[in-house]
Amino acid sequence: MRITDIKVETHPIASNIRNAYIDFSTMTCSLVAIVSDVIRDGKPLVGYGFNSNGRYSATGLIKERFIPRLEKAEPRSILTKDGNNFDPSLIWDTLMANEKPGGHGERSVAVGVIDMAVWDLVSKIEDKPLYQLLAERYGDGTPDKSIFVYAAGGYYYPGKNYQALKDEMQSYVDRGYRVCKMKIGGADLTEDLKRIDAAIEVVGSGRNLAVDVNGRFDLPTAIKYAEALAPYDLFWYEEIGDPADYGLQAAIAQVYSKPMATGENLFSMQDARNLIRFGGMRPDRDWLQFDCALSYGLVEYLRTLQMLRNHGWSPRRCIPHGGHQLSSNIAAGLGLGGNESYPDLFKPFGGFADGHPVVDSYVTLPDVPGIGFEAKSDLIPIMHALAS
Numbered sequence: 001m002r003i004t005d006i007k008v009e010t011h012p013i014a015s016n017i018r019n020a021y022i023d024f025s026t027m028t029c030s031l032v033a034i035v036s037d038v039i040r041d042g043k044p045l046v047g048y049g050f051n052s053n054g055r056y057s058a059t060g061l062i063k064e065r066f067i068p069r070l071e072k073a074e075p076r077s078i079l080t081k082d083g084n085n086f087d088p089s090l091i092w093d094t095l096m097a098n099e100k101p102g103g104h105g106e107r108s109v110a111v112g113v114i115d116m117a118v119w120d121l122v123s124k125i126e127d128k129p130l131y132q133l134l135a136e137r138y139g140d141g142t143p144d145k146s147i148f149v150y151a152a153g154g155y156y157y158p159g160k161n162y163q164a165l166k167d168e169m170q171s172y173v174d175r176g177y178r179v180c181k182m183k184i185g186g187a188d189l190t191e192d193l194k195r196i197d198a199a200i201e202v203v204g205s206g207r208n209l210a211v212d213v214n215g216r217f218d219l220p221t222a223i224k225y226a227e228a229l230a231p232y233d234l235f236w237y238e239e240i241g242d243p244a245d246y247g248l249q250a251a252i253a254q255v256y257s258k259p260m261a262t263g264e265n266l267f268s269m270q271d272a273r274n275l276i277r278f279g280g281m282r283p284d285r286d287w288l289q290f291d292c293a294l295s296y297g298l299v300e301y302l303r304t305l306q307m308l309r310n311h312g313w314s315p316r317r318c319i320p321h322g323g324h325q326l327s328s329n330i331a332a333g334l335g336l337g338g339n340e341s342y343p344d345l346f347k348p349f350g351g352f353a354d355g356h357p358v359v360d361s362y363v364t365l366p367d368v369p370g371i372g373f374e375a376k377s378d379l380i381p382i383m384h385a386l387a388s
């Protein structure tokens with residue numbers, strides 16, 4: 001068994017939205033196809049992977065450093081002991097050979113893209129959905145039948161007024177979402193509170209609304225907002241300050257007793273561990289958003305989950321950033337708290353399989369081998385085009 005070809009290309013996922021820190025006018029992602037010599041139904045099995053939004057494509061790194069390492073590896077050295085499948089963690093070690101620790105940067109995105117393709121391929125070779133494979137390898141064999149999802153949106157964009165924000169939230173509610181998320185911190189507090197009031201008119205209560213600062217606030221601003229937000233009893237107050245400012249996070253925990261969420265810009269188990277050690281996050285109410293597609297993939301995410309258990313955290317407190325099908329599989333297979341969803345953004349990479357509607361903020365996963373890309377009609381043609 002061997003890898004016969006690895007292909008990569010960059011795709012635009014641009015839009016005119018803006019959060020408190022960046023706009024998405026030039027956002028891109030990398031798409032990878034790993035072709036194997038395993039033949040099924042007359043065709044080679046192919047695994048696909050891509051990175052989620054927020055970081056740009058890592059195609060340069062993938063091409064220059066990571067594909068050559070994988071191509072040079074002795075084929076037997078990346079297989080399981082019985083030789084019946086590829087071993088994701090041996091592939092991970094091959095990719096990361098000769099890389100110093102720390103300073104994770106965009107390298108974690110490049111490895112995350114390839115790792116997604118590896119898990120897609122590995123579960124296709126086992127001829128089962130990835131969530132089933134994960135539940136069998138790491139759990140009691142029974143994946144969750146459905147997973148919690150919330151609708152992420154509520155961005156700032158040109159000409160958007162309160163009515164447009166309400167219409168957007170209403171469209172999520174109409175598509176089965178109970179919990180929705182909106183951006184704050186890109187306007188002043190008075191304006192943001194008016195936007196929050198408008199959104200709550202639609203979603204019914206603060207408990208159905210999460211707000212995301214995208215790391216914009218310093219401590220005084222964070223506290224001023226925390227005091228104003230507390231009475232709303234929001235679903236969560238997200239990424240309030242710089243992602244690596246654990247002191248700021250811990251200080252907010254002292255004054256804000258309602259749920260907080262963060263972690264989408266922490267890209268390694270070690271960084272996640274620093275958040276848990278020093279960030280004042282509370283395992284009984286807060287949420288962790290580490291996104292494996294930006295942070296060295298599922299091999300690293302398994303290490304992060306183990307670290308969390310060692311610190312008394314349940315995987316149920318994890319709702320990853322990114323809105324991609326890999327995290328849906330992880331959520332169902334490893335018992336996370338759910339997954340993010342962008343009903344209208346970052347298409348066709350984000351989103352779920354066709355014919356699986358969201359009902360009361362829960363969604364089911366398709367019963368197809370791999371991550372489920374073959375059940376997503378807007379995405380799979382792009383993948384096939386790359387592989388062929």
Ligand SMILES: O=C([O-])CC(=O)C(=O)O
Pocket residue numbers: 019053054152212214264321322340
């Ligand atoms: O706007 C973004 O960068 C995406 C984001 O933070 C999220 O989905 O939580």
Ligand SMILES: [Mg+2]
Pocket residue numbers: 212214238239264321
């Ligand atoms: Mg966020």
